Amino acid sequence: MTATRSVPAPALAVVGATGAVGSVLLQMLSQRADVWGGIRLIASARSAGRRLVVRGEEVEVLALTEDAFDGLGGGDVAVFLTPAEVSARWAPAVTARGAVVVDRSAAFREDPEVPLVVPEVNGKAARMRPRGIVAGPDCVTAAMIAALGALHAAYELVDLTVSSYEAASAGGRSGTEALRRQIALVAGTALGEQTGDVRRAVGEDTGPFAAPLALNVVPWSGELREDGWSSQELAVRSQTRRILELEALPVAVTCVRVPVLTGHSLTVRARFESEVDAGRAREILEAAPGVVLADDPAAGEFPTPVDAAGTDPAWVGRMRASLDDPHSLEFFVCADNLRHGAALNALQTAELIAGEFAYFTL
Ligand SMILES: NC(=O)c1ccc[n+]([C@@H]2O[C@H](COP(=O)([O-])OP(=O)(O)OC[C@H]3O[C@@H](n4cnc5c(N)ncnc54)[C@H](OP(=O)(O)O)[C@@H]3O)[C@@H](O)[C@H]2O)c1
Known part of the structure; x- marks a missing residue:
């Protein structure tokens, strides 16, 4: 017999939360259907301790370190809204914990093992991600x-x-x-x-x-x-x-x-x-x-x-x-370019991935 059991809502890490795209993405989290459990905000050490509003509540920004990803695991998602070299350096810290990276930089766009996904066009491609990373295109x-x-x-x-x-x-x-x-x-x-x-x-x-x-x-x-x-x-x-x-x-x-x-x-x-x-x-x-x-x-x-x-x-x-x-x-x-060209694509892709884990079959 097959039974379906709901699992806890996935966690979302927003890396680059203080940037131009990050600021738009935080606003959008209050405007879209809320599929997330905990949301953690991460940026450079320059921004650590700042408090930003997400879903109507203030959340403290963490510095980007290994510790910032502690507790993330299978079913959780980290969106990277950071310069390409930062994404390249830190995405493996997320995938090593079993969580999925959605990267909006140029770091992985040419990697054949990283799908390049626009949910309106090729959303299914997000399911095939041997490195645990999904990229999105440039804003043009x-x-x-x-x-x-x-x-x-x-x-x-x-x-x-x-x-x-x-x-x-x-x-x-x-x-x-x-x-x-x-x-x-x-x-x-x-x-x-x-x-x-x-x-x-x-x-x-x-x-x-x-x-x-x-x-x-x-x-x-x-x-x-x-x-x-x-x-x-x-x-x-x-x-x-x-x-x-x-x-x-x-x-x-x-x-x-x-x-x-x-x-x-x-x-x-x-x-x-x-x-x-x-x-x-x-x-x-x-x-x-x-x-x-x-x-x-x-x-x-x-x-x-x-x-x-x-x-x-x-x-x-x-x-x-x-x-x-x-x-x-x-x-x-x-x-x-900030919303359609980056934040929306990142959120839609992250939501697709969260949806994969919403239920599992026993
Ligand atoms: N802007 C667009 O229209 C657009 C469109 C599509 C894709 N993208 C891509 O999206 C990414 C973000 O773009 P953006 O326009 O939002 O850039 P941005 O305004 O310069 O913001 C960059 C973000 O990355 C963080 N960051 C920078 N260096 C870091 C480091 N060493 N460690 C940890 N965090 C660091 C910054 O934190 P601090 O505030 O602490 O410095 C900030 O949150 C880029 O890869 C860009 O190419 C942008």
Whole structure:
């Protein structure tokens, strides 16, 4: 005879709880169905002892040490919202205790033994995790992948061209602080129409950006490599291929940083094996999980990062059939990089894993 017995609610450790993504994730824990038992907050030694509000209660932040993971075990989850080197160093301390790591950094995204998971597209992949680690994509790939996945299922994607317009907060708290500081500096300066005026107002300290970001755009994000590509561009290419299981998909991508605090925008040109129809594509996206269509520009309905910030879905608009190619669609996407692009993905994945352990069979 088979009986089912409930087990205690799993524990959740949030590593990087004090960061830009961590702060959003803590708010979201109060807004989503609560599947967690104890929640522990972990950050660097700089933040140890700070008290942050989770589910309406203050919780003290622990320093990241071996001891911080004591008591975690099978069925528990640790989400890492930390720089890649911190995730790489500390994830094994969690998996050694039998708990699962959900990592939002770049540390494991290329590891074939670590599934790269977007629950709306390939949630089942989270079950196959030989290292006990599940990764999520970068925030640019995350913004477009649910829409692309739905269109790919209908039409078969064969070629992709993407440009990103990326917000400052993708550079973490230091990115947001740098843009705020620069905006205050240029707002307090009488500016002419010359670029040099902005450079003079901002000064030498451009923060994590290669040039002033206020009243400017910077033509790459991530680390610039010797061959001219940026790490972010390579990430978008390889992660799109991996999640859609299209190993040889041609991807042309240019990543650009713009003076927006939060909310990434993308222009996407997607070519498909089948001929496409913009009206049918809109219907497909209306039914796609994690996507909201906002596509009536004449009536003022179109996505912007200002409107996408603070929301869960990826917003798609400006859907057009290509003028020159009956197989191609062109569209615009906006999504909150901190929320949709990181915290939501981490929580949805963690919840999937928690769900696996909610009941077991005797
Ligand atoms: N921002 C985005 O839009 C976005 C989107 C997708 C993925 N991600 C990825 O998510 C991760 C977090 O990004 P973020 O934007 O939240 O960065 P962030 O604002 O710089 O926050 C980093 C977090 O990591 C902690 N940390 C840093 N060094 C540490 C160390 N040596 N030991 C322990 N904790 C340490 C920080 O703690 P302290 O406060 O104590 O320093 C803070 O909680 C990164 O891997 C990033 O690439 C970010």
